[in-house]
Amino acid sequence: MRHSFAERMLRNGGLILSVGLIGKNPAATRKSRDAQLFCDRIGLHRQDLVEVGKNIGRSKSASLIFLDERLGHLRLPELDRDCLIKFGKERALEGAGPVTVGIDLGYIKTILSHAAAVHGVIVSTEPIDLARIALGRLGLVGKGDERDRRPTQDELDRIISELEGNVRQKIPVGRIVRFAVATAMRQNEIARIEWRDFDPRGRMLVVRDRKDPRKKKGNDQRIPLLDVSGYDACKILEEQAGFQTFAKAGFFHTMDDPSGQHFVVNAEN
Numbered sequence: 001m002r003h004s005f006a007e008r009m010l011r012n013g014g015l016i017l018s019v020g021l022i023g024k025n026p027a028a029t030r031k032s033r034d035a036q037l038f039c040d041r042i043g044l045h046r047q048d049l050v051e052v053g054k055n056i057g058r059s060k061s062a063s064l065i066f067l068d069e070r071l072g073h074l075r076l077p078e079l080d081r082d083c084l085i086k087f088g089k090e091r092a093l094e095g096a097g098p099v100t101v102g103i104d105l106g107y108i109k110t111i112l113s114h115a116a117a118v119h120g121v122i123v124s125t126e127p128i129d130l131a132r133i134a135l136g137r138l139g140l141v142g143k144g145d146e147r148d149r150r151p152t153q154d155e156l157d158r159i160i161s162e163l164e165g166n167v168r169q170k171i172p173v174g175r176i177v178r179f180a181v182a183t184a185m186r187q188n189e190i191a192r193i194e195w196r197d198f199d200p201r202g203r204m205l206v207v208r209d210r211k212d213p214r215k216k217k218g219n220d221q222r223i224p225l226l227d228v229s230g231y232d233a234c235k236i237l238e239e240q241a242g243f244q245t246f247a248k249a250g251f252f253h254t255m256d257d258p259s260g261q262h263f264v265v266n267a268e269n
Helices: 002-012 030-034 038-051 058-071 081-093 098-119 126-137 153-164 173-183 187-191 233-241 259-268
Strands: 204-207 221-224
Touching: 038 058, 038 098, 058 098, 081 098, 081 126, 098 126, 153 173, 173 187, 173 233
Parallel strands: none
Antiparallel strands: 204 221
């Protein structure tokens, strides 16, 4: 009876420990036993990835930082169904869409599942699954709306004109926008273009570590630089190459500042 009651109480908190091992988990690693808060588990997840040489992408890193700040102070039993539903509702009120809220829940589950798989922590992810179902019924978690149109040429012209008219702007965002439209490449893919990737004679470009749901590292692809969108991608790179400031590093290696933010601000204006 004593063990059954203890198990039931721990399940309600979202953490399940083996019968007879209340408060102890010999299968867990020492590092995980020291990690009592959710922020500790996030740090453990990061540390494990670094140890095996796996890079954390920019979007995932930003999400982990956000979750650390928002939920990191909580102990694992406090991350129960009610807590996660409340978190999802608050995110929605702040403007996060159904896809973003779903991604947040996905990373929370990843961190806890990682602790179970790598460090032997016996933890239930059922509260996350239940919270996802509840938030889905409320319309706060789900798929994103499919884009039904591209920006018009007039809209692009006005955005680019605003960007290039900013005398304090050091990043060639206007040129980056034109190149993105011409190639449909992602911002981080454009930022990584190097001289060795560009074949001006064959009008080809190597896109390194292209985004893939299964394997991004080493997923290098050769793409043609076409002139079918109103912008000639090959000419844009040749134009960028004329700026000696960028010659040593590569084409768009001044994109330490996220150019996407500049695009959004000017698009809203």
